[in-house]
Amino acid sequence: MGAFLDKPKTEKHNEHGCGNGLRYGVASMQGWRVEMEDAHCAVTGLGKDLPNWSFFAVFDGHAGARVSAHCADHLLECIVQTEEFRHDDVIKGIRSGFLHLDKRMRELPELASGEDKSGSTAVCALISPSQVFVANCGDSRAVLCRAGEPVFATRDHKPVLPAEKERIIRAGGSVMIQRVNGSLAVSRALGDYEYKNVEGRGPCEQLVSPEPEVSVMDRNEVEDEFLVLACDGVWDVMTNEDLCSFVRSRLALTNDLESIANQVVDTCLYKGSRDNMSIVLVTFPGVPQPSAEAIQKEKELEDFLEQRITELVRHGDSTEFLHVFQALAEEDIPCLPPGGGFSAKRTFIESVFKRLCPSQADSVNLSFNCGGY
Numbered sequence: 008m009g010a011f012l013d014k015p016k017t018e019k020h021n022e023h024g025c026g027n028g029l030r031y032g033v034a035s036m037q038g039w040r041v042e043m044e045d046a047h048c049a050v051t052g053l054g055k056d057l058p059n060w061s062f063f064a065v066f067d068g069h070a071g072a073r074v075s076a077h078c079a080d081h082l083l084e085c086i087v088q089t090e091e092f093r094h095d096d097v098i099k100g101i102r103s104g105f106l107h108l109d110k111r112m113r114e115l116p117e118l119a120s121g122e123d124k125s126g127s128t129a130v131c132a133l134i135s136p137s138q139v140f141v142a143n144c145g146d147s148r149a150v151l152c153r154a155g156e157p158v159f160a161t162r163d164h165k166p167v168l169p170a171e172k173e174r175i176i177r178a179g180g181s182v183m184i185q186r187v188n189g190s191l192a193v194s195r196a197l198g199d200y201e202y203k204n205v206e207g208r209g210p211c212e213q214l215v216s217p218e219p220e221v222s223v224m225d226r227n228e229v230e231d232e233f234l235v236l237a238c239d240g241v242w243d244v245m246t247n248e249d250l251c252s253f254v255r256s257r258l259a260l261t262n263d264l265e266s267i268a269n270q271v272v273d274t275c276l277y278k279g280s281r282d283n284m285s286i287v288l289v290t291f292p293g294v295p296q297p298s299a300e301a302i303q304k305e306k307e308l309e310d311f312l313e314q315r316i317t318e319l320v321r322h323g324d325s326t327e328f329l330h331v332f333q334a335l336a337e338e339d340i341p342c343l344p345p346g347g348g349f350s351a352k353r354t355f356i357e358s359v360f361k362r363l364c365p366s367q368a369d370s371v372n373l374s375f376n377c378g379g380y
Contacts, residue, residue: 010041015276021265026051027061028292029134032264035285036272038240044068045238045285046079046127053087063287064131067147067238069191071125074112074198078127082108086133097133098221101142105129106210109197109217118200126191126199129219130161130236132289137226139234142219145193147238150247154230155255157247162220163239164195171195178205180214187214195219231291233258237271240282244275245346253346254288259301264288270351277350308342309355316359328360328370 015038022033029051037043045068051061062083068075085104086092092100117123128145141149143161151159166172166182171194175187180202183189187202195216202215211218235250245253253274257267272284312335319331335356336349344351361368 011039011281012041015039016043017273017276019269019272021269022049023265024049024051027059027134027136029061029289030262030264030294031063031287031289032266032268033285033287034265034268034272036276036283038272038276038284039281040283042072043283044072044075044125044127045240045283046072046075047236047285047287048079048083048131049287050083053083057087059136061134061289062131063134063234063236063289064129065147065236065238065285065287066127066129066197067145067240067283067285068125068127069193069196070199071123073115073117073123074125075127077112077115078108078129078197081111082129082131085111097135097140098223101131101133101140101221102219105142105144105197105217105219109210112198113200113203118198121201124199124201126196126215128164128193128196128238132234132236134226134234134289139224139226140221141224142221144195144197144217144219146242147236148242148247149234149236150251151224151234152232152251152255153227155232155251157251159222159224160247161222163242164193164220166192166194168194174212174216175214178208178212178214191215226291227293228291229293232294233291234289235286236289237286238282238284240280240284241271241275241286243282244278244280245271249346251346253344253351255295256301256344256346258290258295259298260305261297264290270347270354273354274347274351277353304342308340308352311340312352312356313359316356317363320360320363326364326367328357328364328367331360332356 020035046066048064052058053060066075066078085108089100089103128147130143130147130149133140146163149161150157166187167185172182180188186192199215203213268286268288
């Protein structure tokens with residue numbers, strides 16, 4: 008769903024912070040979509056009662072940004088204020104918090120009237136000193152990287168999943184073209200109240216359910232490296248393994264988490280993502296540190312790319328960016344970033360090209376309309 012722009016909006020919103028032994032970086036980009044519908048939340052230290060806990064979340068809105076923005080502002084408070092959470096049943100508290108928020112939002116005037124039909128996926132993590140609680144509702148996803156491997160990932164809630172399809176059909180709906188009633192691409196979400204009006208059925212038995220799947224993992228202080236929360240604009244073009252490999256390769260170069268998050272969304276754009284993109288990258292004490300060897304290898308790669316761009320510009324038949332870029336893409340270039348590949352170096356290639364051919368800078372933007380780079 009949603010219309011597209013003639014060229015992507017690549018300006019980014021960034022945040023970073025630290026606390027409780029964690030560091031985080033955030034990047035979000037509108038991309039090709041006409042509207043930015045993503046939202047996020049990042050908090051280290053949850054007040055005087057939970058100073059050692061942290062909360063991170065990504066919300067991917069659809070049919071508008073109202074619900075995703077409201078969830079970013081209020082999901083945490085809805086969770087921590089539940090009776091279950093206050094009595095140390097965190098898993099039930101998270102579930103109740105989601106359901107309470109969904110019920111409460113329904114009373115907002117623009118949603119109650121049906122004027123606003125927006126909804127949002129939600130993926131969030133509550134991190135205590137000893138555990139990581141992850142909740143997912145929809146097709147945004149969280150992945151935990153431990154000792155270099157993605158050891159945990161949430162499940163995307165798609166209408167074609169057998170249990171989801173069964174619930175939809177029981178509620179009187181259908182699954183067509185892999186969508187609820189041929190329209191909505193996720194089977195669980197907050198908001199989307201036009202899909203939650205089947206009388207005689209509870210909130211978790213509707214065509215679209217607000218119920219999250221909640222998982223808990225014990226923390227490993229030595230091997231836990233980082234947690235990624237991201238919307239499907241990222242996961243559409245990167246596997247869990249790809250993203251973990253790419254983030255690890257960037258962590259070997261810098262500890263600037265905003266920069267790494269920016270590189271992820273840029274790379275996903277160049278890999279062909281047409282959606283809004285948001286990522287929250289959270290690192291644990293066991294995160295890999297930058298290494299001189301990796302930095303040197305990256306420098307050698309960029310020196311090689313700059314040399315080849317210079318040769319193509321000086322000796323080629325054309326100085327248009329797309330021709331230069333496609334020529335490079337067809338070469339067997341060694342030591343490209345794992346998980347990101349050639350797309351991960353497009354920003355660098357653009358910068359070199361613009362410096363060498365300032366009069367052709369406009370051809371860089373035009374190249375967005377010429378295929379999946």
